[in-house]
Amino acid sequence: MGEGGRPCDQVRVRVPATSANLGPGFDAFGLALTLYDELVVTPGGSGVTVHVSGCGADDVPLDESHLVVRSIRAGLEALGVQVPGFTLRCENRIPHGRGLGSSSAAIVGGLAAAYGLAGEPVDRERLLRMANELEGHPDNVAAAVYGGFTVAWLDGDDGKAVRLDPSDGLGAVAYVPANRVLTKEARGLLPSAVPHGDAAANAGKAALLVVALTQRPDLLLTATEDRLHQEFREPAMPESLALVHKLRGSGLAAIISGAGPTVLVVGGRERTCPAPPDGWERHDLRVDPVGVQVWSMEAG
Numbered sequence: 001m002g003e004g005g006r007p008c009d010q011v012r013v014r015v016p017a018t019s020a021n022l023g024p025g026f027d028a029f030g031l032a033l034t035l036y037d038e039l040v041v042t043p044g045g046s047g048v049t050v051h052v053s054g055c056g057a058d059d060v061p062l063d064e065s066h067l068v069v070r071s072i073r074a075g076l077e078a079l080g081v082q083v084p085g086f087t088l089r090c091e092n093r094i095p096h097g098r099g100l101g102s103s104s105a106a107i108v109g110g111l112a113a114a115y116g117l118a119g120e121p122v123d124r125e126r127l128l129r130m131a132n133e134l135e136g137h138p139d140n141v142a143a144a145v146y147g148g149f150t151v152a153w154l155d156g157d158d159g160k161a162v163r164l165d166p167s168d169g170l171g172a173v174a175y176v177p178a179n180r181v182l183t184k185e186a187r188g189l190l191p192s193a194v195p196h197g198d199a200a201a202n203a204g205k206a207a208l209l210v211v212a213l214t215q216r217p218d219l220l221l222t223a224t225e226d227r228l229h230q231e232f233r234e235p236a237m238p239e240s241l242a243l244v245h246k247l248r249g250s251g252l253a254a255i256i257s258g259a260g261p262t263v264l265v266v267g268g269r270e271r272t273c274p275a276p277p278d279g280w281e282r283h284d285l286r287v288d289p290v291g292v293q294v295w296s297m298e299a300g
């Protein structure tokens with residue numbers, strides 16, 4: 001249904017890629033990036049028809065198990081709205097399994113589409129809670145919901161976040177390798193305990209990174225130093241760690257994006273970042289300021 005209970009012709013959604021962790025902000029920090037998945041949902045019939053173009057088109061299922069479809073269904077149920085069938089078209093630009101938040105974009109995009117189908121304005125706080133439940137952690141979904149730079153945490157089981165404005169014109173260059181690494185696999189490499197000194201260093205650098213991202217881009221290189229997760233992931237992505245070391249050695253604030261294997265240079269600029277290694281893609285991006293967006297078209 002559309003606004004005021006009128007049938008809704010079509011819902012369009014645009015949702016950004018996100019980079020979590022950003023070095024020391026493990027499981028908490030997120031940055032929304034100007035690389036987008038777009039969805040078009042047209043209600044009708046009793047089942048689902050799914051069309052996918054772009055990233056993941058050859059891999060994702062085209063039935064009720066599709067992550068966007070599951071998220072639309074979960075959103076409709078939470079909002080108490082009946083939409084038995086719909087056609088979903090996905091134009092995907094966020095690569096899958098590379099640490100750029102494709103699963104979060106699918107979940108946040110699907111839930112936002114449910115708001116559009118229900119004819120309700122998006123309640124971002126609630127959307128984040130629902131997205132966290134589906135994704136299992138709040139860092140990427142927070143940035144996809146709010147845009148900008150987000151600090152997320154769990155309050156009991158509830159995903160919460162604050163959004164901060166990154167400093168003007170903050171850029172990011174993403175180096176994306178051809179191979180995938182599943183989040184589960186990359187997480188499995190982390191130790192269950194770390195030395196107190198490493199934990200203390202990370203806490204200080206995370207606090208500094210908030211300052212660096214919002215006011216002092218000159219501090220980004222030192223503020224993105226991490227001792228909790230990146231190096232442990234090397235066996236799953238040795239080329240990514242080698243690239244991080246090389247870029248950092250030349251003064252660029254390079255980090256592993258999310259669970260990898262993408263390498264992100266925060267504050268990176270086209271002029272200063274080198275060409276990607278053979279077989280890698282490079283995306284010159286900026287910070288997305290607004291997060292997921294929804295447009296509903298009313299019938300008649």
Ligand SMILES: Nc1ncnc2c1ncn2[C@@H]1O[C@H](COP(=O)(O)OP(=O)(O)OP(=O)(O)O)[C@@H](O)[C@H]1O
Nearest residue numbers: 067096097098099100101102103106182183258259
């Ligand atoms: N747009 C999408 N449509 C349907 N399924 C998707 C979509 N995006 C992601 N998925 C599902 O999520 C999986 C990738 O999730 P995973 O969390 O491993 O990687 P990621 O989200 O790209 O990276 P990260 O979580 O490290 O940022 C895909 O293999 C696919 O099953």
Ligand SMILES: [Mg+2]
Nearest residue numbers: 101102103104
């Ligand atoms: Mg994911």
